[in-house]
Amino acid sequence: MAAATIPIAAIAVNNAWSAFRAAGAAGLRDAVILREVAAARHGAAMEGLREILTNLARSRYLLALPADACDQHLRHLRELAPDRYSNFWLLDGEGRLLCSGLPARRGDYFAELDYVREIRQSKRFVLGQFTLGLVSGRAVLPAAAPVLDEAGQLQAIVGGSLFLDFFLRGGQATPNGDQNDVWLLDADGSVLPLGSARAEALPPREDLPQMLAAQEMSLVGTARGGTPYAWSMAVLDPGLRVLAGVSLAQAKQGAWLTFARRLLELSLFLAACLVAILIGVELGVSRPLRRLVARVREWAPGRIYEADPQAQGPYEVRELDQALVGAARALREREAALTHALHQRDLLMAEIHHRVKNNLQVVASLLNLQADRLRNPSAQAEFAVARDRVQALATLHRHLYLHQSFERISMRPFLDELSRQLGDALGAGPDSGVRIDIDTEDLEMGSDQAISLALLLTEAVSNAMRHGFPEGRAGRILISLHVEGDTAHLVVEDDGVGLDDAADGNSDGLGMRLIEGFAGHLGGEAEITGEQGTRIAVRFPLHRRDIEASARDGA
Template sequence: MLRDLSNRLLQFRRIFDSVGARMGGVILGSVAPVSVLGGVLVWQDYVHLSEASLRRGESVRLTADRRLRHDIDRTTAMLETTGELDADGDHTMRFLSLAQSASGMKYCFLAELDQAGGVVNQVTSTATSGGGCDGVGGRPTGDKTFAEVVTSGERAYARVVAPIAAEGGGAPRFSTGARFLVAVEPLAQAVSLAGPLDSAGGDVLADATAWYVAPGGELSPLCAQCAWSRPPKRVVASLMREARETKSETASLITAYSSYTYGPVAGVGAILVATTRLPSETHSLWMLGLWILTIFGLLVTGLIGVMVAAHRLVVSPLRQLTQEVKMWDQGGGFEPVNARSTPVEFRTLSKVFRRATGRLARREAELERSIARQNLLIREIHHRVKNNLQIVASLLNLQGARIRAADMKEEFMLARDRVRTLATLHRHLYVEGEVESLNMGRFLAELGPQLMEAEGEETRALITLQVEASDIVFPSSLATPMALIVSETVSNSLKYAFPNLSPGTILISLTQTGEEVTLVVADDGIGLSASQGINDREGIGLQLIRGFARQMGAVLQIDEGAGTRYTVRTTLGGRGAETG
């Protein structure tokens, strides 16, 4: 999981590897805070506009609450004052009639009732109260003044009940045989929402509908003359459920076309106000949307313009400079970027790099000429060394021919063969053109016949030399001792393995396995132990073989069986340890 996370972070970092991506990130990062702030402000404006109808509904509800409270308080004060008067029925009715006239004939039921709810005296007017409201007078349910909302059919009424003072004075209270006063008026008239909202004017219900909500969810309109469409039952149920779940007992809901506000009113019930979006609000929302699109379009256009300008003025010249550097790195020339649209820093960098590459090119040319002269000198040295070695070998050959003693003549011939081997080695280095390495397979293919050539025709007729060498490239530090080992082992086999010119075979094998190189020089002669009876083979030749093996860091192994077998193992890149 950590590896996957690391890989994802690495891929994310690679996205911003280029200058264009980083500049784009910087530009977007600088614009992001302003965009976020503008988005928050636009969202606040949108919320404010979309909730305008909701605020108007809440204003209607609060207006209804204030007016109903005022009406109930006034009615309660009137009834309590009338009930406290120590007067007979005629005087009570006279006071009630005066109150009805003073109220503008708004009560649809104003009467004096007994304890059972029977009408003792009644003052009723249907002129402005919207008709009679018989059946909603009710009867007292307590011993104090109270106000409530009752419904009859689809209409709601505000009812206030107050006791009449008992004979002998005292505080009014309900008791057996007591009488009480009841005032009933349509709730729509008590609330008076058809009037202006405040002193500034404006119809409260211009773009709203208001409904009294009974405890069971039944709705009664607060406008007797208005033909309103009822809110959906699911909306009413949702608002009532939300109000029960909140401490404020209020709830609100915004739909696509309407807003609903639900809450208590005057402590006697709850009302629901439905408002629709005003044309001015719709126009404001459309203008806000158009403004958002305009700002967004300008922002995107500006970002695109900045990105294009940054690409043309910064990214493109930098890519051109990078391309020129890549072409120079691949062996081509470097052309400085001098366009006027390129920033002066890039032009300066291009010129400085041009001068640096020029100096570097001149220095490389000087080094190449110096290396060529050095190689020429080294080749000339090798050529001269080869010629000198050949001269030395010829001198040794001439001197050996003048010596009569066999032992001394043999030593001269051995020295001559070693010098010839070195001369052949230097000639191969010169011909190949490499002074640090040598193709050992080709070298051994020439060295073997050269060693046989020095022994005479009779020896060549009886002894066969086989060379099985792969084309293995040796460094010169290993090639020289390896060549001398081959020369010494072959010379020993020619001189001691086949006494009395007996026929035989000498094998030179060079193979490679990985970094390990194995040299095998074997003969099918009389063997090392048997030849010691003829001559001492642990002479300078065998000592040289061991010494050259140590120089190479190689493993030397000498085996006897059907002849003598020399095995030398070494590595081209390392050093081994000698064993015998």
């Protein structure tokens, strides 16, 4: 249940943090708003000066007036707003004064002023740096516009200036209280505080070049006085910028309080939701599910699983109950189909093994008939060996279909029959003086290993009968098969003459090579000794897992 509240808690914390960030960002928004208000107010004054100067420069009619008429015209233009405009003047292309709205000596040379140098290079409207007016003697912001001829060459320069105290008076009406500050910055980076703007509220000196390089920029940081501030700067003109700053001290404190209050509210809400969820889940989900689980545990494959007529709880739980009813019915039908298919498979496998056994017996009979037609004893012996091998495989397949295991075989009855079969074929028995004894556990072995084991025994017993007891010598052949853990230990030994005294050097013959090959196929290695009789021992891993898997598949 606690895990179910994690998404709710995450959403709640995210909402609280968003509220904190929103409260913290309010100071930056206030700085932008304050900048826009100041830019609108002071930008209007700058735009008015720009329009006056560019219109005068575009009309070029001042150049056609006599000097006194030009002075009078500029003086009249200044007197339209004497609290705003300091003066208007006209310079020739070299920077010499032609006429002025305030009394000034004509012919004075002003080519070294910053705005004159710049306008001669750019031939466009420019703003100068904050300075003292040469004629008015008051702090002003100068501006100038070029008068161009038809070929675009500079003929004259029309200039004008705004009183800086006009901006200061205008700043009084700007909504900048104790927490707000507004400054003007010229192209040189000189700062003009408006109203009660404080120097300690300015951005750090290392941040000012970055702000001056951008057209518009907002920044949050620590002011020169150590107080957190938000600043926003915008361009009024390529040579003039307005910078607004808002203290974030109270905003951050309010943001933390808002964050804490929101977290408390959401914590209480989550606690109430958690209690409601726990009660609802217990009544609406857990109890019906426990009842359903108990009914499922009582059900076993093969039994009929019926729907609970008193089932309660959510729609999904009731649907799950119905789905389990359908699944149990499908399992029952599938089980019946698999049982039928398994029965058909058993019949088919039994028929296959039966036919293979019959075919192998036919082959053995053909080999026996062919051997009877031969006159060469060696050839007869080889055909007899081949017949015995085929007959051993036929016996194996007969045991597979008789016991209906198909993939595994019980070794004790198989070895008994195989030894009797080999004894009959090779002439062993009470009359011959050679008997075959079996010492084995009642164990099961996979058909693949049983085939290799049967062929190995056939070769070993055949070799013992043919070479170990010459000239009617009596003796005993012992076949021993035991299991130690997952390892089987097979021993075939006789008390005959042994390998060293065998008449034909049998140890290097085909039979011994086959025995070694069959031992390798079993997963072991044949140890053959022949000092006092012949002893063949093979240790190999018993593939019990294959047998168990086959048993499970057959079940």
